[in-house]
Amino acid sequence: MVRNSEIVTISRAGVLRGMTRLLPICLFVVPFGIAFGIAATEGGIGPIQATAMSAFVFTATAQFAALDFLQEPVAFFSLGLVALALSGRHLIMGAALAQWINRLPAGKRFVVLMFLSDANFADTQMLLQRGETDLGPLLGGGLMLWITWVGSTAAGAFGGNLLGNTEALGFGVVMLCFFAATAFGMVRSTPSLLLPVIVAVVTSAITLPYLPNGWNIILAALLGGGVAALRHAE
Amino acid sequence: MLSDWSYILAVALLGLVALGTRLSGAVLMAWVTPTPRVEKFLQGMSVSVIAALVASSLVAADLKTIVATGSAIVVAAGSRSVIWAMVAGIIVAAAYPQFI
Numbered sequence: 001m002v003r004n005s006e007i008v009t010i011s012r013a014g015v016l017r018g019m020t021r022l023l024p025i026c027l028f029v030v031p032f033g034i035a036f037g038i039a040a041t042e043g044g045i046g047p048i049q050a051t052a053m054s055a056f057v058f059t060a061t062a063q064f065a066a067l068d069f070l071q072e073p074v075a076f077f078s079l080g081l082v083a084l085a086l087s088g089r090h091l092i093m094g095a096a097l098a099q100w101i102n103r104l105p106a107g108k109r110f111v112v113l114m115f116l117s118d119a120n121f122a123d124t125q126m127l128l129q130r131g132e133t134d135l136g137p138l139l140g141g142g143l144m145l146w147i148t149w150v151g152s153t154a155a156g157a158f159g160g161n162l163l164g165n166t167e168a169l170g171f172g173v174v175m176l177c178f179f180a181a182t183a184f185g186m187v188r189s190t191p192s193l194l195l196p197v198i199v200a201v202v203t204s205a206i207t208l209p210y211l212p213n214g215w216n217i218i219l220a221a222l223l224g225g226g227v228a229a230l231r232h233a234e
Numbered sequence: 235m236l237s238d239w240s241y242i243l244a245v246a247l248l249g250l251v252a253l254g255t256r257l258s259g260a261v262l263m264a265w266v267t268p269t270p271r272v273e274k275f276l277q278g279m280s281v282s283v284i285a286a287l288v289a290s291s292l293v294a295a296d297l298k299t300i301v302a303t304g305s306a307i308v309v310a311a312g313s314r315s316v317i318w319a320m321v322a323g324i325i326v327a328a329a330y331p332q333f334i
Contacts, residue, residue, distance in 0.1 A: 031317065049241055056249035065287060066248055074240045076247060083251040085283040090252070092276050094259020101260045113256045173299055176291055177306035177323030181316040183284040184307055188314075193281050200282035201289040208293050220286035221279045228278020229271050 006133050008103040010112065014136015015143070018120065022141040025119045026148040032060055033149050035174040037156020043067050047157035054153035058117065058146055061182075062086040064175045078215060085221045093121040100128060100135060115142025192231060200224035302327040 033054065040050035045067075057063050062083045069079040093116055094101070101109050112135055120141030127137055187193045204220035211219065292300055306323035310316065 031320065035320075044236060045241070049245075053245050053248070056245055057252050059248075059252045061284065062248060062252060066244065070236050070241065070244060072236055072240060074236070074244055076243065079244060080247050080251055082283070083248050084255065085279060087252045087255040088276055088283075089280040090255040091259040091262070092273060092280075094256060094261075095263045095273075096259070098260040098263030102264055109260065110257070113260060114253065116256045173302045173323050173327040174320050176288055176295075176299065176303045177320045178316060179284050180288045180303050180307050181310035181319035183281055183288065184310045184319075185314070185316060186281045186284075188311075190277070190281075193278060196278040196282050197285040200286040204286035204290045205293050208290055217283060217286045217290055220289075221283035224282020224286070225275040225279030228282075229275035232271050232274040 008100050008133050008135060010104070010108055010139055011134050011136045014134040015140035016136075018123070018137030018140025018142075019144040021123055021137060022119055022144045026144055029119075029145060029148045030152040030155075031174075032178065033152025034156035034160070035178075036060065036063055037153040037158070038160035039064065039067055039175060040153075041157050041160055043070060045070065045157075047154070050157040051150060051154040054150045055146075058115075058149060059083075059087045059090075060149070061179070064178070067175075078218070081218050085218065089118075090116055093118075096125070097121070097128075097138070100133070104135065112139050112142075115139060115146055117142055117145050119145055193228065195231060196224035196228040199227050298327055298330045301330060 036054065037047070037050055040053070040063075041047055045053075053063060053066075057066075065082050065086055066079060069075055069082070094113060097116075101112060104112065116138070120138050123141050124135070124138040127134075183197060187197055200220040200223065203223050204216045207216040207219060210216075288303065292303060295303075302323040305326040306319040309322035310319035313319070
């Protein structure tokens with residue numbers, strides 16, 4: 001909890017500190033970025049376009065999910081809803097940091113939130129709990145993640161064909177493994193999420209033949225969220 | 235084939251949604267007090283959408299993809315690492331044709 005008398009700042013030293021703190025994590029972002037660049041170009045998207053998407057969207061899960069929608073005619077409404085569901089966690093993280101972020105001038109608030117992501121959120125949350133009042137590490141960590149994400153997407157999109165037949169390497173499977181392992185990790189750290197996950201898995205699988213592109217996932221996400229909220233009430 | 239305009243619109247939509255969710259948490263908190271139940275709903279929704287994507291893809295997937303994804307989950311359980319899970323999935327998918 002931040003005290004009323006304390007001033008929240010963004011220091012240059014804090015930005016640099018955030019960048020160095022997240023450097024090791026960024027090494028592990030590289031394979032994701034390369035995989036996204038390859039998956040996007042395999043899906044018929046140009047390398048410049050794929051890199052631009054990483055620069056503007058900066059949300060790995062939403063970008064991977066979007067690849068399924070990028071064919072004519074684009075189901076924009078479903079795409080928007082899936083993206084909303086996949087980046088909805090940013091809303092939670094922004095809310096959690098609000099008591100610090102809302103003490104900054106509006107312009108700085110905007111810049112810091114633009115680079116909000118899972119890893120710099122987790123890192124900064126730890127620093128703020130210790131009583132620090134510098135949001136520099138949040139911005140610096142976010143910048144480092146953004147540079148890595150955009151750079152590694154470009155490497156995969158422009159250099160992917162140097163790796164030969166990537167389909168034979170199983171890169172197309174990477175996305176599914178990433179999602180499966182991420183969901184598994186989330187349930188392990190919060191076991192009460194197991195029931196929502198089961199409900200979502202069953203719902204999406206059963207309704208797949210009956211609902212248009214993406215809607216089975218939206219329905220499954222809403223039901224999963226509803227189950228999580230109901231369980232909390234018990 | 236996807237037209238340039240469709241692609242630009244899709245990226246603009248994704249970018250706006252991503253930016254909107256990044257900004258709105260702090261903005262909303264200036265106005266409302268979120269209940270624990272709302273947080274639980276959002277948390278449940280974020281894991282459910284990921285699980286639903288996996289399930290939905292696996293229903294239509296070939297056996298190689300299912301076996302590779304299953305291996306990734308097993309490795310994620312053993313190693314607690316998403317990266318090792320992905321590596322395992324890639325290796326299994328690459329090695330799979332040798333066994334059939």
